Amino acid sequence: MRVLSAIFYFLAAAWLHAHSIHTSTAEAEYNPKTKKLEVSLTVFISDLEVALIRQSEREMRIDKTPAAEFDAQIQVYLTKNFVVTDAAGKVAKLAWVGREMDAESAKSGDQAVVLFFEVAVPEGEKGAMMRNSVFCEMFKDQINLLHLREGDKKTEMRFTGENPSGKLGEVKKAPETMNPRKAQIEVSSS
Secondary structure: OHHHHHHHHHHHHHHHOOOOOOEEEEEEEEEOOOOEEEEEEEEEHHHHHHHHHHHHOOOOOOOOOOHHHHHHHHHHHHHHHEEEEOOOOOEOOEEEEEEEEOHHHOOOOOOEEEEEEEEEOOOOOOOOEEEEOOOOOOOOOOEEEEEEEEOOEEEEEEEEOOOOEEEOOOOOEOOOOOOHHHHHHHHHHO
8 A cells, every 4th residue: 555655646746747848869870880779768757757657566766766676667668668670570679778867957857867778680770660659658749759870871750659650761861960959849849
């Protein structure tokens, strides 16, 4: 009963402290030497904590839960919601690298965290599919942006609850000076 009370209290507190922008931003670069997609995913901590509480059915706080336990739950969440498949439909393996607090958001009332991981893509990104449904189960207006680099080629993908998947390599060209923070604001304000 105490666990349920704690979960309810945390969810109520998170709801009261909720923000109106439901966006994540990922930057990914394909490394042809390692044949991996190297990803950094920036998310609001409050959204991440709520997603992990819902998944694990227990309290998960970035500042109170042991790091190994918190990171293990992040990995489980990502394997369900940030999925890359090859041209044959085989799910690519995700390897956790780590996380760090987002310095730019430290001054704001709703701090973000950057999650680092790699996705094995032995055949390269051509023909690969991605499903980025991070937080789409919680927010109908969730937008997940992906800025993808392969050498000089820069592309941008936009994922939503209605359109959580896309083919890598078949996306519109991103502006050369794309700033992920600016993209969050521009997308969210429309």
